[in-house]
Amino acid sequence: MENFFVMIAAILALVLLIPFYRVYDGPTVFDRLLGSAAVGAKTITLVLLFGVIYDRVDMFVDIALGYAILNFVGAIAMAKYFKSTRRK
Amino acid sequence: MEAIANIFTVIFVLLGAAFMLVGSIGVNRFPDFFSRAHASGKVDTLGIMLFIVGLMFYNGINLTSLKLGLIAVFVGMTSPVAAHALARRALIHGVKHWKRNEKEG
Amino acid sequence: MAQSSGSEQVQTGFFKKYKAVILQALLLMALWLVLSGHFDLEHIIYGALSVLLVVWLNYRISFVPMSNGEQVVGSNVIVHRMILYLFWLLWQIVKSGTFVAYLTLHPKMPINPMIVRFRSKLPNPLAKVILGNSITLTPGTLTVDIKDDFFTVHALIKDMEEELVSGDMEARVGRLYLNKCTPEEMCTDISILESSLEIRKSVSRRDRK
Amino acid sequence: MTGQTHSPIIEVAGRGLAPIIQLIGIYVFFHGHYGPGGGFQGGVLLAAGVLLLRMTVGAENSQAHVAAKRTLTNCAIGAVIFVGTGIVAILGGGYFLDYAHLPVQWLEPAYMRYYGILFVELGITLGVMTGLITIYDDILEVDYA
Structure with a gap:
């Protein structure tokens, strides 16, 4: 079971790199933001997997929850930021 | 009992990872911003939820599983809102949506 | 601006608002117990104090009207219907995820995106929010904007747009608040926006049938 | 598209999720002994909850929640709690932040350490939270003092 989770973590770390192409190549700014949000969503699962591998899920759950919160607030803040630039 | 839980864990975690892989591909493969928002907002949400269900099976019935479920609920509540916020800002900003140029006009 | 009328509403519906606050406090306390995992008296007292602080902070802002001038209401949901609705929504999440994954992996990618705009007659802002999030979570559609009563929705393929226009989901949301709610009377004024910001053709619902 | 207000989805989601986020922030602050967390992380999550509102x-409407004119004062109070605990410990005959020498007679030294740390973390949480809110208000040039 341990090996399985390590393998999944390796696969997820590779999957995490795919949206970075969108961050790099996005025609508009919003594509880049979407790519970064997708990276954040996958990071939550990666944090949980680390918790399972190190056998401290109860600790890493809190970190994942905090990460999810900051990811959401960051997305809202980015949307808000583009409102301000539009008005000026 | 342990073995059955482990089988469910493997199934759900693999499904979740597969959905997240498809979501990543979709973010790159779809032609315009709005369709990419579909891929990021739905497929990734489903992937995370399945993944967390798998980890809950691995963890058994205890308080940590409840917390894991809390993360799933939180992601399910926030991800449509975040996708909506970004898409709305893009629409106001004037991002054109892609359409198939065929006979329908 | 709507401050005076707002305070009157507070006076008349005080008990309802009080009930909503108690419900919120109970939910937050349950959240604290799930998070904390220490069930001794000291930690429960800390939790009660924290819940009181948070509820007090957020009680003050619940009287502030929303930015479009409407009051924040919505404690009159029919609860058992809401729970059933949530399960239905969970099933929709699974369906929409698999559907978009199928579209992604299809070699020719058979999508035909369009932006649909329609007008809804849902009773209050919270119902509109529930409808918006449900649209986002159902297969192939994404709520892009809500302004007053008008919803702007991005649909991936044409069938999904037809389903949206039928008003079925709006009736589902409406049944959370009203006892009877039929699909026919909910959805009006459908128009398909060809480009982002201009209306090319505007078709009413009767003509489409 | 002038005068564009926020869509109700974002606004209602902010109102509904802000109490949850604040409660999680307070939880992280209280449970710094047992898991990851403590003053700084709890303060950041609390500030995230307030900034979400x-x-x-809207900056004007959410003044009813946490007023901009009070945040800087509270930030100073947090710093005073942090430094003051340390100085009181010095006056009690120990080193800076030496919780065992706090002049509280009716507590065992072990409990005194526990509550001393909690008290110092309270100061850090208050300081970090209100400091971050002050920075946000200052960038936005909201001045309701």
Whole structure:
């Protein structure tokens, strides 16, 4: 079971790199933001997997929850930021 | 009992990872911003939820599983809102949506 | 601006608002117990104090009207219907995820995106929010904007747009608040926006049938 | 598209999620002994909860929640709690932040350490939270003092 989770973590770390192409190549700014949000969503699962591998899920759950919160607030803040630039 | 839980864990975690892989591909493969928002907002949400269900099976019935479920609920509540916020800002900003140029006009 | 009328509403519906606050406090306390995992008296007292602080902070802002001038209401949901609705929504999440994954992996990618705009007659802002999030979570559609009563929705393929226009989901949301709610009377004024910001053709619902 | 207000989805989501986020922030602050967390992380999550309301409801409307004119004062109070605990410990005959020498007679030294740390973390949480809110208000040039 341990090996399985390590393998999944390796696969997820590779999957995490795919949206970075969108961050790099996005025609508009919003594509880049979407790519970064997708990276954040996958990071939550990666944090949980680390918790399972190190056998401290109860600790890493809190970190994942905090990460999810900051990811959401960051997305809202980015949307808000583009409102301000539009008005000026 | 342990073995059955482990089988469910493997199934759900693999499904979740597969959905997240498809979501990543979709973010790159779809032609315009709005369709990419579909891929990021739905497929990734489903992937995370399945993944967390798998980890809950691995963890058994205890308080940590409840917390894991809390993360799933939180992601399910926030991800449509975040996708909506970004898409709305893009629409106001004037991002054109892609359409198939065929006979329908 | 709507401050005076707002305070009157507070006076008349005080008990309802009080009930909503108690419900919120109970939910937050349950959240604290799930998070904390220490069930001794000291930690429960800390939790009660924290819940009181948070509820007090957020009680003050619940009287502030929303930015479009409407009051924040919505404690009159029919609860058992809401729970059933949530399960239905969970099933929709699974369906929409698999559907978009199928579209992604299809070699020719058979999508035909369009932006649909329609007008809804849902009773209050919270119902509109529930409808918006449900649209986002159902297969192939994404709520892009809500302004007053008008919803702007991005649909991936044409069938999904037809389903949206039928008003079925709006009736589902409406049944959370009203006892009877039929699909026919909910959805009006459908128009398909060809480009982002201009209306090319505007078709009413009767003509489409 | 002038006068574009926020869509109700974002606003209602902000109003509904802000209490949850704040409660999680307080939880992280209280449970710094047992898991990851403590003053700084709890303060950041609390500030995220308050700033979510600032961003979704609007800077003017969310003054009813946490007023901009009070944040800087509270930041100073947090710093005073942090430094003051340390100095009181010095006056009690120990080193800076030496909780065992706090002049509280009716407590065992072990409990005194526990509550001393909690008290110092309270100061850090208050300081970090209100400091971050002050920075946000200052960038936005909200001045309701």
